[in-house]
Amino acid sequence: MASIKDVARAAGVSIGTVSNVLNRPDIVSPARRSAVEAAIAELGYVRNDAARQLKAGRSQTVGCIVLDISNPFYAQLAAGAEMAAESSGIGVLTGNSGHRVERERLQLSLFEEQRVRGILLASRGGTEDLVRAIHDRGTPIILMETDEHEDSFCSVSTDDRAGGRMAVAHLLQTGRRRIAVVAAKLELRQVEARIAGARAAVDAVEGASLEIIEADDLTVLAGRAAGSAIAARPARKRPDGVFCVNDLVAAGVMQAFAFEDRIRMPEDVALIGYDDIAFSRSTIVPLSSVAQAAEMMGRTAYALLEEEVAYGDEHVHRHVTFRPELVVRRSTDPEAKDPMETDGR
Incomplete structure (x- = not known):
């Protein structure tokens, strides 16, 4: 694969200029930026994010583990986190535990090994020891769908x-x-x-x-x-x-x-x-x-994660609980309006 040195050579610029185009393009002249972008496209260069995060000390990726991605509720929960992270240039990788303790443990360990920015976790239980150990080693973990462990973790849940x-x-x-x-x-x-x-x-x-x-x-x-x-x-x-x-x-x-x-x-x-x-x-x-409020729960979980990243040891854990809402339709009320006209709220 092409390296950053290859891109610099092809564009006729320094390695530092290529780095600036990738990370701070606003400080590079339009001409040099165009030359570097053309070289990247020609060579098929892909930046080594693992090396970049080691240098920066913080990953641009968040791990999200849900119980059942085939359930639209969990898909919407993960989507909320993704949308909140997107505006900051952060990617969200979603793992599906399938209600299996072994799979949840594997995904937690893999995310830690990848040095993710943090983990959003909807747990089925049974991994508390590993969750606490990963958190204590420095990876922030936000619990979703629970308000337990209030002393050690931020959480977001529904009553x-x-x-x-x-x-x-x-x-x-x-x-x-x-x-x-x-x-x-x-x-x-x-x-x-x-x-x-x-x-x-x-x-x-x-x-x-x-x-x-x-x-x-x-x-x-x-x-x-x-x-x-x-x-x-x-x-x-x-x-x-x-x-x-x-x-x-x-x-x-x-x-x-x-x-x-x-x-x-x-x-x-x-x-x-x-x-x-x-x-x-x-x-x-x-x-x-x-x-x-599945999407809002995902957005809030991501916001809590960024708070913990920003404040570090000075961070104070917060617990956000959403109140559910009754939606009445015809399965309980024959007089309810057609959902094509209203969502029933």
Whole structure:
């Protein structure tokens, strides 16, 4: 590969001038800048960023680890971080742990070895020892979707307990009393908090009951299997209100209700999800959901990282918690406006 020396020789300038074109082009005359840019294009020169960051002492790359990149919520979370970093010329590399502890540990170690500027982490748990060690060795880590470890880390999260309570309180307000929560990965902090909120809402209403239906995964297919199991029950033994801990599961439950047993929503069963991902507006019956500010969470996590980079040892950890928002559509309210006219907020 062409080196910076090759570029300088081809352009007839010094190595320092090439360096200035790459890093401070505003101080180079237009003629010399054009000559260097032409030489770079002709030789196919690519700058060695690893060497540059060793010299500068700080990488231009941030690592971002999420639980499931196929879930639109996490894609939006990562996109928020990318958009915030772009204006500063910082790149974001996103890793998908797939809810696997081993993969999360591998990605954390690889990002540290690459000397990234910092790491944005949505953890499934089980890597606390490594997270703390990496942070103590000097790589800033911002926790996403959790407010734990307040003494050592900045964090950004949603009040998931409030969100779970909000979802089920809405079902109860529509007259539902036999409430089911469809969930998977019950050990996840987010899922646990949403179920706790749902339980609190039910406990506050006399005559209401709560049932936990455990799905195999937090996916559409797993939701469809859970929905089929509910549909197979006699009508009098079905829940009349269902809260799914994410919208993917809710979409699967809706498919089962609509296609397998013709359960009407919300007349027979009211259904609500969580996350308010984009296609919630265009499901068979537009899906009520609890919205999280995914993009803003990603942007905020990146901002917290830059604060920690800027202030170093003088940095004071901050914890930003977003309040979720109820979005009512036709799966719980037959009078809700068409989402093509409004987003339901």
